[in-house]
Amino acid sequence: MTARALIIGAPRSGSGKTSVTIGLLRAFARRGIKVRGVKSGPDYIDPGFHQAATGLPGLNLDTWAMEPALVAHLLNDAACDTELVLIESAMGLFDGIAGGEGRTGSAADLARLLGIPVLLVLDVSGQSQTAAAVAVGFRHYDPDVKIAGVIMNRAGSERHVRLSGEAITATGLPLTGAVLRSPDLVLPERHLGLVQASEHPQIESHIEKLADVMEASLDLDAIFDLAVPLMQRVEISAQANLPPPGQRIALAQDAAFTFLYPHVAAHWRAHGAEIVPFSPLADEPPAADCDVCWLPGGYPELHAGTIAAAERFRAGLKAFAQTRPVHGECGGYMVLGETLEDADGVTHRMTGLLSHRTSFAKRRMNLGYRQALIAVDGPLGKAGSAIRGHEFHYASIVDGGSDTAFATIADGTGKPLGLSGGRRDQVSGTFFHAIARVIDR
Structure with missing residues (x-):
């Protein structure tokens, strides 16, 4: 048709x-x-x-x-x-x-x-x-x-x-x-x-x-x-799509973790990966038989108290991270940090797998395209890989912590913005959402 x-x-x-x-x-x-x-x-x-x-x-x-x-x-x-x-x-x-x-x-x-x-x-x-x-x-x-x-x-x-x-x-x-x-x-x-x-x-x-x-x-x-x-085009390629970060991907999925682009998940499945959802808000840990865990963006700032009380989730994620990669984008990155301050100024303990601290009470809109050069090998690709994506959040980092930066980023016009995110052992995270790879010509 x-x-x-x-x-x-x-x-x-x-x-x-x-x-x-x-x-x-x-x-x-x-x-x-x-x-x-x-x-x-x-x-x-x-x-x-x-x-x-x-x-x-x-x-x-x-x-x-x-x-x-x-x-x-x-x-x-x-x-x-x-x-x-x-x-x-x-x-x-x-x-x-x-x-x-x-x-x-x-x-x-x-x-x-x-x-x-x-x-x-x-x-x-x-x-x-x-x-x-x-x-x-x-x-x-x-x-x-x-x-x-x-x-x-x-x-x-x-x-x-x-x-x-x-x-x-x-x-x-x-x-x-x-x-x-x-x-x-x-x-x-x-x-x-x-x-x-x-x-x-x-x-x-x-x-x-x-x-x-x-x-x-x-x-x-x-x-x-x-x-x-629709016009029939000869030049049709999925080469720039984000490859699956693993064969079995534990994906946080509930009201606090919702922002994963449909084309990303579809491409992972099309290349043989299995997505295994779990709910941190229901105090579920990532499945032990998965080989990577992905915490997408969403609204953890609206559910910070529930996440803080999810002991089974936090313990399971910590055990998972000892042997396999864990990556968080935006809201997921906030949950990987030490603490998250909600809109009422109440500070909640997060997973502590990275050392930064974030606040939704001290709001500042961050919005725009981002081009990132990955600093170390990880779920988004090899060190030096170029990824295009965007940021859209109101949360602020109130303590940058001591972790190694995950990437060097620029805005959509190429203006350098400095370092982004954090990396410690097998855990990585950043505020930017990845959309596609940049292909070397």
Whole structure:
């Protein structure tokens, strides 16, 4: 089957792309169309909503962190048994960094690289005919990025829809519908973005409500027709993907440990690795018959007391680390340290496998792409390996400890940021999340 693809873009964050995308995914699935959601950029949370809406695993495509051949490989893999792929843009459609041609991290890169048109979601609240000027600006800003149609979002009334809609259609851009403003369509948020789909108390009913609205408000047939068959690319390679760190991988997995990119886990499984989940919050240790333990990011700052009381988990992890590698990313790195101070200023004992101390009470947002050179052999590769990824956290290191640095890092433009993370014996950790390897040319 040849999958069709369409990018859901917008002028900025907060335009309602996620709600529109989730509703469209479920609405097309109701029609019996095998549809899959994809997120551009480094976002863990939205792919979980995409999966909840479709029943199919989500996917991230990141043109800064991933080689173009890896982007093509991952999309080709995700689309091989799918009829429709909806790619949700991060931030504004053209927003990215100065990473070089086609490597900005923006969804516009995907549009150019893969020849996929854009359905523009315009938040028309606070304007009417001016929305047409915004749409025209997007249409002509980059001739290699095709704006195929427009959805008006958060319209205030039918009169508002008529005024804005007539102005947009007069420009020649197809208008595929309008969604009226409603507080019932808003998804709950917290400090790292939306509350995860797995924690949403009424996720299924909310997705059904979003689908009802999209079916009533939008022309689904017209939107399907705007999607184009994916181009067949000769250059398709998974070489830059992160290799499995072991044959049997003990993976922390619960409400405190949730942030593992879908493409990473899928690649591990495709190369014969077995992922064995365990829950630190349920006081479970990593399985003794695994050969590596991975603590992903998540929200340990919200569960610090439970983790501190998990004696069986801590003892089991310590015993595991005496003979096999343990690696922690972001939240996992915080748990590997000596202590974690929560938002109320209460300090909790962590595993102590590394010597740093972190605080969520002393907040400072750390956000951006990272390129890392690994200092020593470990789960992410050999010493000297280059890894691309990102940081997104509010926690601060209040005591750096005495461990050897895990990596030397730079930001997305190559500006050196110094040393990152820690390494002691078989234990390593860092605040940055790995996305893909850099392949030597």
